[in-house]
Amino acid sequence: MKLEDRVPLALALLRLSVFLLMFMWDIDKFLNPEHAAHVYANFYFLSGLGAVVMYLVGALELVILIGFVLGIRKNLTYCAVLVLHGISTLSAFRQYLHPFEGPNLLFFAAWPALAACFALYVLRDLDIQWVVGQRE
């Protein structure tokens, strides 16, 4: 496979896998808003958020994610995904301080995913496979 084919394929697979990760968390806001509110309270120090707020946040995030996975407005959607995932990665700082307690090791999976978001953002013009947006 030629280099010009390999790079877009790898980036497309990265994009799809990052989308899957964030999509599942987004769906959680619709199916289990109490759990999502609990996460916001524990990790983002935003307590008392109701189900309606979770639905709104979930809807906004869903719009961004659909744009992201389809490669629409890459400057905007890729950057938004990078920022959103960056916030959620950094918000788990307490777990990073005690890596070998309980399930805390699982939180470290956020870092490679964040690196994937970064790679997608800086290489967005090369991410041209399976996109419907303008090839920027």
Added chain:
Amino acid sequence: MQREQVGLFILRVSLGLFLLLWSLDKLVVPEDTMKIFTKRFTTDLFTTKKRKRGLVLCIPHDKVVLGANDGHSLSRAAVGGRPCREDEMAGSLLNGTEERRRNFMLRRTVLMLIVLVACTGLSPAQGDEVDGLRASFEHEIAAFNARDLDTLMGNQHEHVVALNPASPTPVDGKSARRQSYQTLFATTESVTVTPKNPQFRVIDNTGLVWGEYTIAAKSKDKPMTTTAVRFTRTYVKSGGQWLLVLYHVAPLSAQPQ
């Protein structure tokens, strides 16, 4: 450093750290690993169970290797390779000595794996070097065909020298080379290079690429021409990047009749 390299470097480092932490977990809290192996991989490291007709086929640990026998655990000699009943095996596993043996075996296995991986990773990766050279070459060809001058110049050494029939004198230096490309792109509608079975070799920090390629060029107001040439490219590795220092291309000699 090119942004592709930055992106891949950050990916590699974060993945490496993530997996390293899981490796450390096996040393720091081996009990967790045992639980994971048992629950996720349904694997008991010391007995292999094969449930058939109510019997359990025991492949017990070797007491010589373990260096101890508490009188309860099943040994190969005691079982004699026969299928044993489940209650026999249960009695052998539920005691503290067995637990310690498990931990010992697990630690030893994990350490051996780590040493194996470390040794593999530290050995000279000549294949990786050739792959890197190949990627650099393919990247350059793709950039040339796409007329992407900035990318094309990205892996050229400041003191690159190019010898080709299109220029009566050697093209000496990166800026002269850029000028040469600009002239070529300005005077042609398209130029496509197609390598044919290129060969790659790495000697220390020097990379060689040679072979043949066809050049299909469409000059403005002229018909398309296709030329077969032989080329050599010499690269040096500097700052983790293969940089082109010498480029030589010559028409293929006429085939003997």
